[in-house]
Amino acid sequence: KAGVTQTPRYLIKTRGQQVTLSCSPISGHRSVSWYQQTPGQGLQFLFEYFSETQRNKGNFPGRFSGRQFSNSRSEMNVSTLELGDSALYLCASSPDLGAGELFFGEGSRLTVL
């Protein structure tokens, strides 16, 4: 079974631009979560989607948004990029809501210049 796929793996943007990252969960998984990983703040929860609905949101500004499609694929968008948005963005999927393990993708590394 294929794992969680994230695209693109690497990208470089400049301040003020916007970026969209994509995540394809494991087949059959309906929950997708996003995390930001930086050297200074570590791993921080962004949001979680299940059945196309945002179920949980972390403490990030409104510039960070996401959505989930009917096939469970998810995208996250960051608008008006700032230098501090440089990070590894990790997507994780799980079969459904509730307690359970998360299956992580390899991440999208965003560099903002």
Add this chain to the structure above:
Amino acid sequence: AQSVTQPDIHITVSEGASLELRCNYSYGATPYLFWYVQSPGQGLQLLLKYFSGDTLVQGIKGFEAEFKRSQSSFNLRKPSVHWSDAAEYFCAVGMDTGRRALTFGSGTRLQVQP
């Protein structure tokens, strides 16, 4: 709010030596506890998890962890470390509700000496 503390930022062990990585959590109810490993440039891979039951849990790659409620700890152990174990290890805690957000510790980077 829940929190996770990994007091050791960096640990170096010799190949073949035993390993223990510390994790302390703060959470009011019964926690769901996880250990993940991350190799450079990679995502996170689950090593093991604790939800309930036996407090000593076995994971992949020969790792085990013990949940000690009285100490609010969930330390990761391995009896004999291999060079391929060099990576960053993250402890995480989740809530026993429908919410899936995990709170991660700051990680422990493991270096293995030949």
